[in-house]
Amino acid sequence: MTRLAVILGDQLSLDIGALQAIDPARDVVLMMEVMDEATYVAHHKQKIVLILSGMRHFAEELRAAGYTVDYVRLDDAANSGSFSGEIERAVKRHRAAGIVVTHPGEHRVLADLHALASEMDLSVEWVEDTRFFSTPSQFAAWAAPRRELRMEFFYRQMRAATGLLMDGAKPAGGQWNFDAANRKAWPRHRAVPERRRFPPDAITQSVIDLVERRFPHHFGTLDGFGWAVTHADAERALEDFIAHHLPCFGDYQDAMRAGAPFLHHGLISPYLNIGLLDPRRACALAERAYRQGVAPINAVEGFIRQILGWREYVRGVYWHLMPGYAEGNALGADQKLPAFYWDGETDMACVRDVIGTIRRHGYAHHIQRLMVTGNLALLWGVRPAEIEAWYLAVFVDAFDWVELPNTHGMAIHADGGVMASKPYAASGAYIDRMSNYCRGCRYDPSQRHGKDACPMTLLYWDFLDRHETRFAAHPRMKLVMDALARLPSDVRQAIRAEAAALRRAGTDRSAGDPSAALF
Known part of the structure; x- marks a missing residue:
């Protein structure tokens, strides 16, 4: 039958x-x-x-x-x-x-x-979904004896199990992780590379017309749609990345530049996540580039870690801890999502540029997601469910299994340390170091408070102040918590008052979630 x-x-x-x-x-x-x-x-x-x-x-x-x-x-x-x-x-x-x-x-x-x-x-x-290197049950067996689920240790096990970037029993290049070499800012006069895009064919154009008719209030624009929609074009996108961008991927993996959303990033996560690309082939091509001397170890290891490490790890966390995982709110975040997450109307140059990029492409690279939109949501104290729904809505590669752990655990620390030992909290100084956003911004990332203070910096110190009891004895946060303790009481009071006023101003505007217009 x-x-x-x-x-x-x-x-x-x-x-x-x-x-x-x-x-x-x-x-x-x-x-x-x-x-x-x-x-x-x-x-x-x-x-x-x-x-x-x-x-x-x-x-x-x-x-x-x-x-x-x-x-x-x-x-x-x-x-x-x-x-x-x-x-x-x-x-x-x-x-x-x-x-x-x-x-x-x-x-x-x-x-x-x-x-x-x-x-x-x-x-x-x-x-079973065999497109992944590991199964949920295999991850559960790895996670069972552990209180903290650190990706690095899972990743090393996956390297050994698959043989990817291994020289016998040892990691290629002599170490497991080359992330320390992947933190360069984009040089001021370096040209921004062109990226391969795919103009819509007749089928895609008919879908574009359908979406414009049926979903006019949804976030984003369809002007310039250029994602691959077939296996053949997704394969071309992968091959283009390996040939022209992988060699520089590592060095500038964390860099951000205004008006340059893609730089040397892979742009293949949408294809991996909907089945148009095979992650095993992506990793194999990257390793071959290293073995043939085409791409350096820091670039190839960083790329493979994104797929074999992070991608497999967050899926494992999702199926191991759901459905209860999504209910956590370890930091007691209770703020509404600011309206500028949808309309980009803010004087913060970094946020304005990233939201504009997301509107145009449904994309932002991992540092823009974690250290601009994610960091700001953490510092602002946005309710987990609201920022998680936003991430799920606005990115073309977002599905619950990958979005939820990345947001809940990594970006906003709502799981209380299951995935990351400390919050990924940073002031405007990080944005200034890794981008050119601050050069065109009216705010000063070095100012903690006052009319010219960068909201990231103001909210960073407010975040530390609000969670002082929780993190005062945290070994990885000792330096910043000691710095907080040295601030005069009047400065801390000013930070609290200005942060509260900033939150009120960010949530009082009428713009917001476009889904409100659907029902």
Whole structure:
């Protein structure tokens, strides 16, 4: 009897487990564009286009490979708007004996599918997602005896297990981590490199038109959409990065420059996360570049650490600790998300530039995410659920399994130290050191308070003041906490008052979450 292989929008791989588990001569592939998935947060317009166009192209690829594909479009008249509704309709349409599902990437989707199977008394074959180097159960076995889940130790285990960048039992280059070499600022007169982009084809243009009609209030613009939406173009993007940008990736991995959103970054995370690229191939090509002398060890190790280390690690944390992990709020953050996270209307040059970049591309690199938008949310005291929903909405590569741990644990320290031993809190001095933002900003990153004080710096000292009891004895924060203790009482009082006024001004404006206009 016929079975349905359910392929979700982030599972666009011919190697996905559900496809390997069916008989193409008998079974049917079900792919669904549904309103629920486009609106549970107000996803960036480019994210919706990337996924829907990627799905439509992948459906054609599957048909060419001999699969029977039942494809439900967003604007089909009978579309129920949900995965559950469409699976139920498809089961009846094909008189299917059951469904085959690759383990989804989000706890929310997994729960919905379990509920549907129970309600329909439906036979479900769950298949492991083999696109990752490790499984949730393998991560759980590693994590079980540990109180603190440090990525570095997991990463070393993964290196040894896979053999990537290993010379026998020892790490290539003589050490595991070359991050200390990857902290250079972008030289003032260095040219900004051109990056390969992919103009929309007819399928993508039709999706762009659909998204403009159906999601006019969502964040972002579709002007200049240039993401790859096919396996072939994603492969070209990877090869272009390896050939032209990997050699400099390490040196300038943490650098930021106004008006230059891409620099030498990979720009491949969207393709990895929806199945258009294989992470094993990405790592193998990078290692080959090192072995052939094309790219230095600090660049290649840093790139592979992003995939084999961070990407695998955050997925492991997500499935090991969810659903309770998302409920944590160790620092008691209780502030609304400032309106400028959506409209970019702020005198902070760094925030204005990064929000503008996100609006135009659905992208910002990891330091802009962690040390500009994330650091500011931490210092501001934004409620975890609000900043996490924002990250999930605005980035084209954001899915809950990768967004939640990165935001909850790394950016805002809401897990109290499960992922990071101390908060990634920094003043405006860090932004000044790693970018040219401050040269064009009206604020002074060296001033703790006063009308010219950088909000990052003001809020940094306010953050330390508010959490003095918690971090006073923290060994990694001793120097800054000692500096706080030396501040005169009147200075500390001024910092508290000005920080409170800044928060009021940032949240009183009417602009905000575009999802409010949807309902």
